Amino acid sequence: MSGQSVGVVAAQRAHFDQPLQLRSGGVLPAYDLVYETYGTLNAAKSNAILVCHALSGNHHIAGHYADDPQNVGWWDNIVGPGRPLDTDKFFIVGLNNLGGCHGSTGPSSPNPATGKTWGADFPMVAVIDWVHAQAHLADLLGIDSWAAIMGGSLGGMQALRWSITYPERVRNAIVIAAAPRLSAQNIAFNDVARQAILTDPDFHGGHFYEHGTRPVRGLRLARMLGHITYLSDDQMGEKFGRELRNEALSYHFGVEFEVESYLRYQGDKFASYFDANTYLLMTKALDYFDPAREHNGNLTATMARSTAGFLIISFSTDWRFSPARSKEMVAALLANGRNVSYADISLNFGHDSFLMHDAHYHDVIDAYLRKIKL
């Protein structure tokens, strides 16, 4: 990996008193957003890049905390001096979205109306709500227009939504391993994950906090299922094959195959810290996302509002958000005569490829960002 880490970083918190009207009809009377920034905003305030997180991400994109050096940001390999999101040139902003469980207002925050934890009463949030909240954060930071908004998966959907909702505030959108709307199969996977949580006896209709428990079993299953869909068959075959933990088959339901061990470990790890209500909200935001709905499903008509330059990236082995889904966005942009480049990267890590370090993948983003006029 070339370049350097941004080193020690610290999270910041912004409080917003203006009520936020949500797509679901609900209102958040006030809210906090937790965010991190790397690099320096230039005098013209023209070098800001917003990095949006996916399903389980947060504001901690890069670097590490002084008191927790092991806690390295989830996209550290792409941010830092000499890396594609070069902090010597750009001012990088990452935040935890509304409904999250990493410090921004969400289901595990106190509800000011009741004094109790929001839990299941937290309103349903949509991608467009996140984008509006991000715009308020941009106002606070003095950023009128982003040099680029970037994200993978659900993060890419936020970049797409920005370009449609605030076209004058987005000069470039980098949309990676995303889709303009979920397929039935994708919604189906999300619903199985939700059912695992909703039917966990410890879920208590979303008010498990008051019961001093957490729906760990459901969350663990949801994550195990999700994880399978983020990887490619080839990669799982290469990584685990039919390798056994012990030398011989033992004919029980405990861990026998390495892949079982891996998935259970991933599920346990995730379930130990992630909030079940946040998981439900994030998957619903994915399911609801469909900006073309405003034009009877016509993505070309929807994208006519967008004036940003686009870099769209897909991965050959990503079957959750396949290259064909990226090409739908490419087609809509081309039909509007917009500036767009599209790269389909050959990487073996399925949907998770977007988080991996690959020289060609990162070179493409680096090359694109270098051509951006600040």
Added chain:
Amino acid sequence: MTHTLGRPDFDLITAWIEPGDRVLDLGCGDGTLLRHLIDTRGVHGWGVEIDDANILAAIRNGINVIQGNLERPLDEFADQGFDHVVLSRTLQTVRHTEGILREMLRVGREAVVSFPNFAYWKNLRSVLDGRMPVSEDLPYQWYDSPNVRFFTLLDFEALCDKMGLVIRERHVLDEEGNLVEDEVNFLGSLAVYRLTLNR
């Protein structure tokens, strides 16, 4: 005679393109032609490339480039979205010859096609001498050539006739890039055509 970027066909192609046109360059390589057309003609350009290294090089060149395979339909491109669709020294590398020509005139008003002429006298002489031709416009050995279709000006024109494509203009060049006026199928090394649908 000196030519733009060492590519005599680029000068001819450039001359056919009006300022502000929408241009699609199929097999755009590192985007050199589009960069030239943007800089000298102010066109709005996009390229299609299959090769990773060329995708990267085109993005470095500041070119809109779409990764794609010319053997397949250009599904990302709507009908008649471009003024010119360019296929420069690439037709001989595509198996689906009729498919790509039809796609060019589906997505664009006019197709610009350049290709090496296999009936060029030096190529013929090489074959008579018992060896496959290697020349300025056919710079590959038989075993490492990306070319999969071997055809002549007359072959191409017969195909256009069969497909109902109208040849609006044709320029033929020798190996030095000079225009050839007579006996073009024998004396021409590279041909550049403007094609439209018959209407």
